[in-house]
Structure formats: C-alpha cells, structure tokens
Amino acid sequence: MTPVQSSPAPSLAIENVRKTFTVETRTFAALDDVSLTLRHNEIVSILGPSGCGKSTLLRLVAGLETPDAGALFINGRRPVAGPARDCAIVFQDHRLFPWLTVSGNVDLALDSCRLAPAERRERVRRYIALVGLGSFASAYPRQLSGGMAQRAAIARALVAEPALLLMDEPFGALDSLLRTRLQGELLDIWERNRVTILLVTHDVEEAIYLSDRVVVMQPNPGRIRAVVDVGLPRPRQREETAFIALRKSLLELLS
Amino acid sequence: MPLDSKALDTKDRAGILHPPPLPWNGREAERGDGGRRLFRPAGAGRLPDRLLPFALPGALLASWQAVTAAGFMPEQVLPPPSLVLRTFIAFLGDGEIANNLLVSLRRIACGLGIGVVTGFAFGLLLGVSRRAEAYLGPLFRAFAAVPALGWIPVLILILGIDEALKIVILSKACFVPMVIATLDAYRNIPARLREAADVMRLSPRTRLLKLTLPAMMPMLFGGLRLSAGQAFVSLIVVEMLAATEGIGYMMVWGRTLFQIDIVMVGMAIVGVTGFLLDALLRRIERGIGARMGERTGSHG
Ligand SMILES: Nc1ncnc2c1ncn2[C@@H]1O[C@H](COP(=O)(O)OP(=O)(O)OP(=O)(O)O)[C@@H](O)[C@H]1O
Ligand SMILES: [Mg+2]
Numbered sequence: 248m249t250p251v252q253s254s255p256a257p258s259l260a261i262e263n264v265r266k267t268f269t270v271e272t273r274t275f276a277a278l279d280d281v282s283l284t285l286r287h288n289e290i291v292s293i294l295g296p297s298g299c300g301k302s303t304l305l306r307l308v309a310g311l312e313t314p315d316a317g318a319l320f321i322n323g324r325r326p327v328a329g330p331a332r333d334c335a336i337v338f339q340d341h342r343l344f345p346w347l348t349v350s351g352n353v354d355l356a357l358d359s360c361r362l363a364p365a366e367r368r369e370r371v372r373r374y375i376a377l378v379g380l381g382s383f384a385s386a387y388p389r390q391l392s393g394g395m396a397q398r399a400a401i402a403r404a405l406v407a408e409p410a411l412l413l414m415d416e417p418f419g420a421l422d423s424l425l426r427t428r429l430q431g432e433l434l435d436i437w438e439r440n441r442v443t444i445l446l447v448t449h450d451v452e453e454a455i456y457l458s459d460r461v462v463v464m465q466p467n468p469g470r471i472r473a474v475v476d477v478g479l480p481r482p483r484q485r486e487e488t489a490f491i492a493l494r495k496s497l498l499e500l501l502s
Numbered sequence: 503m504p505l506d507s508k509a510l511d512t513k514d515r516a517g518i519l520h521p522p523p524l525p526w527n528g529r530e531a532e533r534g535d536g537g538r539r540l541f542r543p544a545g546a547g548r549l550p551d552r553l554l555p556f557a558l559p560g561a562l563l564a565s566w567q568a569v570t571a572a573g574f575m576p577e578q579v580l581p582p583p584s585l586v587l588r589t590f591i592a593f594l595g596d597g598e599i600a601n602n603l604l605v606s607l608r609r610i611a612c613g614l615g616i617g618v619v620t621g622f623a624f625g626l627l628l629g630v631s632r633r634a635e636a637y638l639g640p641l642f643r644a645f646a647a648v649p650a651l652g653w654i655p656v657l658i659l660i661l662g663i664d665e666a667l668k669i670v671i672l673s674k675a676c677f678v679p680m681v682i683a684t685l686d687a688y689r690n691i692p693a694r695l696r697e698a699a700d701v702m703r704l705s706p707r708t709r710l711l712k713l714t715l716p717a718m719m720p721m722l723f724g725g726l727r728l729s730a731g732q733a734f735v736s737l738i739v740v741e742m743l744a745a746t747e748g749i750g751y752m753m754v755w756g757r758t759l760f761q762i763d764i765v766m767v768g769m770a771i772v773g774v775t776g777f778l779l780d781a782l783l784r785r786i787e788r789g790i791g792a793r794m795g796e797r798t799g800s801h802g
Contacts, residue, residue: 297735311697311700311701330703331700332703334701335702336701338694338698342697342698343695343710344695344713346716346717351712355702355704355708358704358708359703359704360700373668470664501786
C-alpha cells in the first residue's frame with residue numbers, strides 16, 4: 248500500500264507560494280509561504296476554516312491563478328503557468344455546460360486525449376455509470392439535482408484518467424450514504440489508476456478515511472498549520488480507536 | 503368570492519416563492535400570464551387570451567371608422583378604413599403589393615445578411631483581441647454614433663440611388679447593433695465555464711463550438727432582432743428618399759398623389775411584416791433559450 252516512487256520528481260511540488268488579492272486598494276494575503284510536496288500516488292487532504300485559501304491553493308495548482316511569489320511544479324516540469332496536461336479539477340461548484348447533456352459534458356474532458364471514437368464513447372459511459380448517473384446520461388444539467396450535477400462533474404474530471412486530480416469539496420453536496428459510496432469508488436480508482444489526489448474537504452472523517460496525509464490550514468493569512476500523517480492501514484474502519492483518536496486531534500488543530 | 507380570493511392568494515404566494523427566471527430561459531411567457539390572470543377583473547366580458555392583443559387595435563379601427571363616417575375630416579387627410587381596405591385589396595390583386603414587398607424583403611435580407619455576418623465577425627474580433635479593441639474600438643464607436651441614415655447624402659453622391667445604396671445603408675444599420683451585441687455576448691461568457699474549458703484544455707475549435715457560441719447565442723439573437731428592426735426602419739426611409747420601387751417608395755408615391763390610403767396601406771404592410779419578422783426571431787430565440795436554460799437553483 249505504500250506509494251511507489253515511479254519517477255524521481257514528485258507529483259506536485261508547491262514551493263513557498265504566496266498569493267495576494269487586492270480588493271479596493273486593500274491588499275491581503277490569501278496564501279502566505281505555503282509549501283507542500285505530494286509523492287506519486289499519494290492522497291492528501293486539506294482541512295481548514297472557510298476563507299483560509301483552500302480553493303485558491305487548488306486554483307494555483309490548476310494553473311488558473313499565478314502565484315505572487317514561489318512556484319509550483321507538476322512532475323518536476325517547469326513552473327506551472329496555465330492548466331497542465333494530465334491534471335483535472337473538480338470545482339467547488341459543478342460548472343457543467345448547461346447546453347450539453349451529461350454525456351456531452353463528460354465527453355468534453357476527452358477533447359485533448361487521442362482516443363478512438365468507440366473507446367471514447369465507452370469511457371464516457373463507464374465513468375457516468377461509475378458515479379451512478381447511468382440513466383441520466385442524456386439529461387441536461389438543469390434536470391439534475393445539485394448532488395447529481397456534482398457527480399457528473401466528478402465523472403468529467405475522472406474520465407481523462409489524469410495523473411493529478413484536484414478536488415474541491417467534491418462530496419459536499421451529497422447525502423452521507425452516497426458520499427461513503429463515492430469515497431470507496433475514489434479509493435478504487437486511485438488503486439487502479441495510480442493517480443495523485445489533492446482534496447479539499449470540510450469533513451474530518453473523510454480526510455482521515457481517504458488520505459495518506461492531512462494538511463490543516465489557518466486563515467489570515469492562509470498558512471499551513473500542520474501536516475498530519477494518517478498512517479492507518481487500508482481499508483480503514485471509522486470506528487477503530489486510532490481513527491477516532493486522530494479525528495479528535497485534528498478537530499483540536501482546527502479549533 | 504371567498505373561494506376566488508383564496509385561489510388568488512396561493513397563486514400570489516407561489517409567484518413570490520418561485521425564483522425569478524433567467525431572462526433567457528424562456529419562462530417569461532409563463533410568468534407574464536400568471537400576472538395578467540391576477541389583475542383580470544372577475545365577471546362578464548372576458549376575452550380568450552389569444553384575442554387580447556387585438557382588442558385595442560380593433561377599438562381604434564372602430565373609432566377611426568366612426569370619425570370618418572361623421573365627416574370630421576376630409577377624405578384626403580384621413581381616408582376611412584374601408585377605403586384603405588379597398589385600396590389594399592386592389593393592390594393585392596394587381597400585384598403592386600407583392601412586387602414592392604418582394605423588393606423590400608430582398609433588400610432586408612441582403613442588408614441583414616451582410617450586416618449581421620460582418621458585425622458578428624468584427625464584434626468577435628474586438629472581444630477576443632485586446633489589441634484590436636485598442637485600435638478599432640474608438641473608431642467603431644464614432645462610426646456607430648452617426649446614424650445609418652445620416653450617411654445617405656454622402657452615399658448618394660458616391661453610389662447613386664441604385665441597389666448598392668440601400669444595401670450599404672441597411673448593412674450599416676445592422677452592423678452596429680450586431681457588433682455591440684456580439685461584444686457584450688462575448689464578454690458575458692461565464693468566467694466559471696471559461697475556467698472549466700481552460701483546465702480541460704479544449705482545442706480552439708471545440709471551445710468555439712461547445713462554449714463560445716452556445717454561451718453567446720441568446721445575446722446574439724437579441725442583436726439579430728435589434729438589427730432586423732434597424733434594417734426595417736432604415737429601409738423604409740431610404741426607399742422614401744431614393745428608390746423607384748419597394749414599400750417605402752409606394753408610400754411616397756401615394757403621398758405625391760395625395761392618396762393617403764396608399765400611404766396607409768404601406769404603413770400597415772410595414773407594421774405587419776415587421777411584427778411577423780420579430781415574432782419569428784423571438785420564437786427561435788425562445789426555443790434556443792429553453793434548451794440552454796440553466797436550472798435556477800443554488801448550485802447554478
Ligand atoms: N478572485 C479573488 N479576488 C479577491 N479575493 C479573493 C479571490 N479569490 C479568493 N479571494 C479571497 O481569498 C480568501 C481565500 O479564498 P478561498 O476561496 O481560497 O477560501 P476557501 O478556503 O476555499 O474557503 P471555503 O471553505 O469557504 O471554500 C478569501 O478571503 C477570499 O475572499
Ligand atoms: Mg473553497
């Protein structure tokens with residue numbers, strides 16, 4: 248279960264990143280001196296109060312923002328400047344194209360992959376079925392509930408089988424049963440596809456259940472407060488003592 | 503009565519509870535209906551909804567007939583509707599209307615086609631390229647400030663009074679609203695979706711077909727409708743000033759003969775044709791809007 252170091256460069260390296268925003272002449276640091284390295288095939292969760300810069304950090308990795316200081320490296324390539332190949336993101340909101348069906352939306356993520364049409368169709372079908380939307384493949388986003396739309400967005404991020412997967416509270420809008428199921432599915436995909444996952448969540452249990460390490464952030468300015476190794480063998484049991492003890496200490500870190 | 507007022511009450515509350523529909527998702531009509539039903543007085547004399555638009559024109563027509571029948575005004579100034587109708591039928595019979603309308607519609611089609619296509623291309627250029635906007639934006643705004651019809655004197659000198667004059671004037675009239683609509687539409691592509699397209703690294707072609715155009719479509723249609731309206735207005739004026747055929751020409755011709763009935767036939771044709779054109783475009787627009795409407799929910 249230990250991640251295999253398939254190449255010397257880390258999957259993602261965030262080095263002393265600072266990001267400021269200016270709102271009406273007032274400048275504040277949304278992120279200040281944030282450093283974090285993700286090994287290949289590692290799952291890292293980010294926990295932290297609202298507004299501490301979790302989404303901003305993901306947007307920097309996705310190449311949607313540029314840092315004011317420091318740099319980010321995916322697979323040791325030159326610093327991230329714009330969206331990278333092999334990296335997908337599930338946004339906090341679903342961001343489906345309203346004029347495309349679920350299939351159309353998921354298919355869009357394969358635009359930059361060279362796949363034979365038949366394989367492409369099969370992939371789209373498979374990932375839509377995976378998130379439990381099989382019978383809604385030809386529905387439009389306006390016909391979906393919030394949680395269904397979010398699942399479609401997850402399928403869209405997974406379908407290209409990226410090497411680095413960024414997820415911003417992907418299961419936040421789902422009921423607990425479905426959430427547990429999709430967490431399981433995510434771990435299955437992770438085991439099959441050797442994908443590195445950076446996941447933002449508000450759910451401490453989810454963080455412990457999924458991740459190798461949990462990053463706890465603090466606001467004003469957004470900084471990393473602690474990085475906690477989970478170190479429990481998978482599959483993890485939410486009721487076991489070590490799990491509960493870890494949950495307690497993480498909650499303490501958060502308050 | 504208590505039953506009635508209760509029904510009104512729930513409807514009212516339902517109206518408040520529903521989030522306001524997006525302007526382009528095609529639900530306006532429903533809401534408009536609901537509102538009208540609220541304010542309609544109970545009792546006799548209810549008209550079916552489809553007849554409502556004809557109530558006022560009908561009343562006007564009746565009073566017009568009454569005024570002329572009473573002889574308040576000489577026939578040369580205000581001919582009775584019956585005469586206008588007779589002239590209309592006569593012109594319909596001898597092909598006068600069909601010929602002139604066809605000429606006018608052809609000019610509209612040409613001017614609208616050229617103006618809309620070039621306006622769309624130019625608007626997109628201004629939207630996509632900051633540099634193009636810097637070089638051409640101010641010039642365009644100055645150009646747009648001079649109404650299409652203000653160009654007539656100069657253009658007559660250059661182009662004469664042939665078809666070219668009308669096509670150029672109409673194209674100009676359509677070009678300006680189309681550029682503005684295209685630019686607005688481009689700038690209003692939701693940043694959320696542009697970012698989603700960025701991270702998926704869509705090819706330029708896919709991006710154009712799956713994001714840019716669909717997102718712009720509702721506003722583009724608004725521009726198209728505006729352009730069609732502008733084309734119509736300009737056409738009639740150009741035809742009245744410099745033409746030998748067309749509906750506008752027919753109206754001037756009627757006036758020089760002191761046959762106001764001919765002028766009125768022309769006005770009626772312009773009004774009805776313009777209305778039908780707009781209705782057609784609106785229908786297409788609503789169809790598109792309904793397809794593209796995003797669910798109005800918290801996860802939008
Ligand atoms: N484009 C922007 N312009 C100005 N300020 C911004 C911008 N984006 C983010 N911020 C600010 O940066 C800070 C961090 O925002 P961010 O969205 O990263 O928080 P978050 O940790 O994801 O919060 P949440 O858990 O509520 O999603 C906030 O104070 C926010 O107001
Ligand atoms: Mg966030």
